[in-house]
Amino acid sequence: MSERSLVERIGDHVHGFLRDLNDQGLRVPVPRQRVFLQAIEAAGPRDATHLYWLGAATLTASPEDLEVYSPTFERWFGAVPARPVRERESPDDETPAPRGQGDEAPFTAATGGEAGLKASYSEHQRRPVFGPASxxxxxxxxxxxxxxxxxxPTVRSRRRRPGRRGPWIDLARACRESWRGHGEIVALPRRTRPRRxxxxxxxxxxxxxxxxxxxxxxxxxxxxxxxxxxxxxxxxxxxxxxxxxxxxxxxxxxxxxxxxxxxxxxxxxxxxxxxxxxxxxxxxxxxxxxxxxxxxxxxxxxxxxxxxxxxxxxxxxxxxxxxxxxxxxxxxxxxxxxxxxxxxxxxxxxxxxxxxxxxxxxxxxxxxxxx
CATH class of the missing domain: 3.40.50.410 (von Willebrand factor, type A domain)
Known part of the structure; x- marks a missing residue:
């Protein structure tokens, strides 16, 4: 089989996998599909496990998405690697966790230093604990x-409302008031577009x-x-x-x-x-x-x-x-x-x-x- 035909078959297989995800209910936006394909091209997956995590990082956005993604991946590419189990951190545990790729050095404006020039793209799930307001x-x-x-800032509303002044005559209100005045229109009520x-x-x-x-x-x-x-x-x-x-x-x-x-x-x-x-x-x-x-x-x-x-x-x-x-x-x-x-x-x-x-x-x- 020629190299070109092999590339075409692999491409058709990946696109079929993406279509199947959509059919199973995981509707991945086109920009994220493009990021997934760019990640495959840039990283060159070594095996199915590597490809699985590339897709999980780029195509899923929640645990619910992962529940749809994993069995679909298994149908198209084989066995799914075991998911790592993380121990839930207790809010009362004051032992600092080991610093990883996703942990950033906290920045304080008064201290200066190298903080503020580094970032990470690592992804992990943890439940943040926000204390009470002072x-x-x-x-x-x-x-x-x-x-x-x-x-x-405000903007003119598109809907017209009754007002004391305005470029439009409120005909409905004028007719109602004329009934009270035995057909006489004493004043022309106005409508305007208020600011919102x-x-x-x-x-x-x-x-x-x-x-x-x-x-x-x-x-x-x-x-x-x-x-x-x-x-x-x-x-x-x-x-x-x-x-x-x-x-x-x-x-x-x-x-x-x-x-x-x-x-x-x-x-x-x-x-x-x-x-x-x-x-x-x-x-x-x-x-x-x-x-x-x-x-x-x-x-x-x-x-x-x-x-x-x-x-x-x-x-x-x-x-x-x-x-x-x-x-x-x-x-x-x-x-x-x-x-x-x-x-x-x-x-x-x-x-x-x-x-x-x-x-x-x-x-x-x-x-x-x-x-």
Missing amino acids: EDERAVLSLLRRELPGAV QRRVLLLIDVSGSMKQHSAAYLRLAHAVVGRLDRAEVFTFGTRLTRVTEPLRARDVDTAVGSLSEVVLDAEGGTRIGVALQEFLSNPRHVTVARGALVIVLSDGLERGDCRPMEAAVRRLSLLSHRLLWWSPLACDPAYRPVTRGMSAVLGSVDALAGVRDLRTAYAQVQTLGRE
């Missing part, structure tokens, strides 16, 4: 809830390099969801997770604490470009971003090829009303966006600001209100 944080949250409605808040979209980085700030960012998101009419929140590390509904709980500690059952990639690696492309591949998510105030809370540290991140941020900028990037690294006056990822997306971002806790977030919200 009294100071609760006080700042109260200030944020009061400030947020006036800080969000724009959508707000928060994209929160929960990777290992952001673990010191993730809890504060999620508490900020709770205030945004509870106070604004139209707000959506997603987290990303090695995958994308929508967390809007859990954050609707009234108490901030209850809402943020419940995310430990939802956000399974916290304190792990970083794949910003892949997560943002997954967001943009979903038409419903694109509708959320169109014309919205989009705020990305991340240090912008990306591993590997930064072109997917650059392309995704550029498209997100074109869709949104404004795209803001809030980074804990930018709190340091000496910070410069010299990493490949941040330097690539800087031209697509409307503003880069420093936010590392609720106090600095409140200062940025006040800046939005003045603008």
Whole structure:
């Protein structure tokens, strides 16, 4: 058999496997299928086990996806390797876990050093533990809830409402009032398009390099969801997770604490470009971003090829009303966006600001209100 015919048969086999995944209910977006094929080309799988984990890392996004992926893979490529068993970590266990590829050195703006220039793309599942908010944080949250409605930019509603002034005559109301006045129209009622808040979209980085700030960012998101009419929140590390509904709980500690059952990639690696492309591949998510105030809370540290991140941020900028990037690294006056990822997306971002806790977030919200 010639080499070309062999390559064609292998390609048909892989594409058949992807079609079977779709038939079994695992609908993988085209960008992620492309990443899977690029991973095969770049890594050159040594055996079926290697190919299995390449597919698991690129084609699945949850344990439920893996339950569909594994038997389908076994039908097409043979035996499935045993999944590693991880011991669940107890929140009370203060023994530090050994540092792996996905554990990042925590960054503190006052310390400087090499932190803030490294990231990882390793993926592992662990349940993060978010402690209760302090009294100071609760006080700042109260200030944020009061400030947020006036800080969000507005847009003219497409629906017309009754108003004291307006370019349109409200004929229905004029007819109703004329009945009361025995056919006399005393004044012409008007209709107008009132202003309404724009959508707000928060994209929160929960990777290992952001673990010191993730809890504060999620508490900020709770205030945004509870106070604004139209707000959506997603987290990303090695995958994308929508967390809007859990954050609707009234108490901030209850809402943020419940995310430990939802956000399974916290304190792990970083794949910003892949997560943002997954967001943009979903038409419903694109509708959320169109014309919205989009705020990305991340240090912008990306591993590997930064072109997917650059392309995704550029498209997100074109869709949104404004795209803001809030980074804990930018709190340091000496910070410069010299990493490949941040330097690539800087031209697509409307503003880069420093936010590392609720106090600095409140200062940025006040800046939005003045603008």
